[in-house]
Amino acid sequence: MANAVDLLDTQGIDGLTMRRLADRLGAGAMSLYWHVDSKEAVFDLALDSVLAYREPAQTGKAQHWRADVIHMLEDWRACMLRHPWSASLLPRRALGPNILGRLERLARTLSRAGVADADLNAGIWSLWNYVMGATVTRGSFDRSDDDRAAAQQRLRDLSQHYPTIERSRLLLDDDWDGAFRRGLDFLLDGIAPRRSKAQPR
Structure with missing residues (x-):
């Protein structure tokens, strides 16, 4: 599944085809069907493989x-x-x-x-x-820093309509974690x- 995951990471969902996956594996597209029933099955296996749980460090x-x-x-x-x-x-x-x-x-x-x-x-x-x-x-x-600053400036210009989110500087906050x-x-x-x-x- 590593090759399928890598293809999804670089090409996205629409970029994964059985032919491209076969090319990465150095195999024929039809030979993949001996191992998986369909592209949908590849999606299922790739998805589950990246969601393996990592145990916390033991204290x-x-x-x-x-x-x-x-x-x-x-x-x-x-x-x-x-x-x-x-x-x-x-x-x-x-x-x-x-x-x-x-x-x-x-x-x-x-x-x-x-x-x-x-x-x-x-x-x-x-x-x-x-x-x-x-x-x-x-x-x-x-968004880039410049894009976020421009969006916040637009909020500032419209602050009479959106005073609370302008005051909280919503569009400048990038502390996602x-x-x-x-x-x-x-x-x-x-x-x-x-x-x-x-x-x-």
């Missing part, structure tokens, strides 16, 4: 459940930012073992922290949507069960 001490969740989601976002095409594919592809493993780990951590079964799916989908949205926005909102982490804290404050706030697990 010898048990972590609070929030630290575990934060690591899971920051790692997930980092995987997708390294391979921007993955965020476009994930919502419409079959879920492979790596992403299912991530979801199981997330669900198990939230459940052990005391999140009720009735709230578990809402918590998982809220976090999924947050990671996906943050990743797509970061990938598509990559910090914003992701603070937003995640907001979400986890809402998901956290009362007793887990008082008694870390």
Whole structure:
């Protein structure tokens, strides 16, 4: 799958064809079908391969459940930012073992922290949507310093209409990692069960 991932990284989703993949492998396009059924299957395998979870460094001490969740989601976002095409594919592809493993780990951590079964799916989908949205926005909102300064100047010129976002200098803020982490804290404050706030697990 390394060749398919590299092709997706350099050419994007539309740039992956069975012929191009075969050329990289030094094989005939038809011979690939002995190994995969279709280009769609290549997408599935490539996507799942880049979403393998990286365990946190072992410190010898048990972590609070929030630290575990934060690591899971920051790692997930980092995987997708390294391979921007993955965020476009994930919502419409079959879920492979790596992403299912991530979801199981997330669900198990939230459940052990005391999140009720009735709230578990809402918590998982809220976090999924947050990671996906943050990743797509970061990938598509990559502007130069000059572009961001010009956009902020336009906001300043229109400040009578948009005073709050002009005052917060929204379009100049490029601390994507910090914003992701603070937003995640907001979400986890809402998901956290009362007793887990008082008694870390």
